[in-house]
Amino acid sequence: MTFEHVNIIARVEDTDSQEGLKPVTGEGVSFTEIPYFLGPKDYFFKRGAIRKKLKEIISPNEAYIMRVPSTIADILQPLLMKNNIEYGIELVGNPYDTFKKGSYKHPLRLFFQYWLTKNVKTQIFHAKSSSYVTKTFLQELYPNQNRDKQFSYSSISLLPEHIVAEKESFNKNKKLLFVGSLEYLVKSPDTLIKAFYKALQRNKNISLTIVGDGKERDGLESLVKSLGLSDKVTFLGFLNGGEEVRAVLDEHDIYILTSISEGLPRSMVEAMARGLPCIGSTIGGIKELLDSDDLVDPQSVEELSEKILEFCSNDKMLKEKSKRNIEVAKTYQNEILDQQRKSFYQSLT
Numbered sequence: 001m002t003f004e005h006v007n008i009i010a011r012v013e014d015t016d017s018q019e020g021l022k023p024v025t026g027e028g029v030s031f032t033e034i035p036y037f038l039g040p041k042d043y044f045f046k047r048g049a050i051r052k053k054l055k056e057i058i059s060p061n062e063a064y065i066m067r068v069p070s071t072i073a074d075i076l077q078p079l080l081m082k083n084n085i086e087y088g089i090e091l092v093g094n095p096y097d098t099f100k101k102g103s104y105k106h107p108l109r110l111f112f113q114y115w116l117t118k119n120v121k122t123q124i125f126h127a128k129s130s131s132y133v134t135k136t137f138l139q140e141l142y143p144n145q146n147r148d149k150q151f152s153y154s155s156i157s158l159l160p161e162h163i164v165a166e167k168e169s170f171n172k173n174k175k176l177l178f179v180g181s182l183e184y185l186v187k188s189p190d191t192l193i194k195a196f197y198k199a200l201q202r203n204k205n206i207s208l209t210i211v212g213d214g215k216e217r218d219g220l221e222s223l224v225k226s227l228g229l230s231d232k233v234t235f236l237g238f239l240n241g242g243e244e245v246r247a248v249l250d251e252h253d254i255y256i257l258t259s260i261s262e263g264l265p266r267s268m269v270e271a272m273a274r275g276l277p278c279i280g281s282t283i284g285g286i287k288e289l290l291d292s293d294d295l296v297d298p299q300s301v302e303e304l305s306e307k308i309l310e311f312c313s314n315d316k317m318l319k320e321k322s323k324r325n326i327e328v329a330k331t332y333q334n335e336i337l338d339q340q341r342k343s344f345y346q347s348l349t
Helices: 039-057 071-082 109-125 137-141 189-200 217-226 243-251 266-273 301-312 315-330 334-347
Strands: 006-011 029-034 064-068 087-091 129-132 150-152 174-179 206-211 233-237 254-257 278-281
Touching: 006 071, 029 039, 039 071, 064 071, 064 109, 071 109, 087 109, 129 334, 150 334, 174 189, 174 243, 174 266, 174 301, 189 206, 189 217, 189 301, 206 243, 217 233, 243 266, 254 266, 254 301, 266 278, 266 315, 278 301, 301 315
Parallel strands: 006 029, 064 087, 087 129, 129 150, 174 206, 174 254, 206 233, 254 278
Antiparallel strands: none
16 A cells, blocks of 8 residues: 655744755645744643644544654644544654753753653554664664564665765864754754863864854854864854765764764764764764764763874774774665665555
């Protein structure tokens, strides 16, 4: 059985700019608009209107997939259960880690951590089938009661031509790279900047590039300025992905992502596919991508600083890690992941 139509239920707002955006169009694709909200307060006041809209559109003749964690799913899942409508879940992250201290600034942080973690556990346990971006990590934390209906695939789009045969060379003066959202500090760019500053005291021949944008960018730029790093740290802002990001990856030597919370970071897989040695945190799916000696505590400036110095002083080790990472990246190619994805969709028929 195949699905002839896909209806996307999502928040919708008008925008004057299309920069960095890609239209989702095509035959058999439609949208159901949910009242737009931004932040917990806005969500609270619009929750009733959202529930009313969802209640109007649910049907026992449809197959539902909820991508969680999601505040819309928090409303939709009880409605589906009440009407005995089966559904599937795609789990892309761990809400417990997302709301750890240091990653999310809000007086109700602990409540959000408890509430969203509880909701995700309930949603997945009762799902007809579930998919995870990790191979084992999230499955152990959020099991489905139907263990034979658990699938694993990332949403990364990785084609054979995106994977290099080898990284040709490393710069004498090592160039470090971070790629990620700066909307929150969940990916620890602040820790990276402090660790880079510490490493720079012992190795002046290194530089750092930060790709990404968000409300924390101004604060991070101020941190860089206060540490006297303006000539060593470059902010590139938001990039459109694809060739633009791959070009930046190819210019750098080491990729760093020491997130406080992470499902399976697509940006790290993309970096590995270009032959970059990577430093990551002991969190989530990162542990499935890297060897243990590439990992540090996500909030330890000292550990990350020492790891940066180690990587920057050993080209032989970098070459070995580069080859290893390319081979791991090959296992995340589209044709491999699509098999699991199709099996998950088929389980919902």
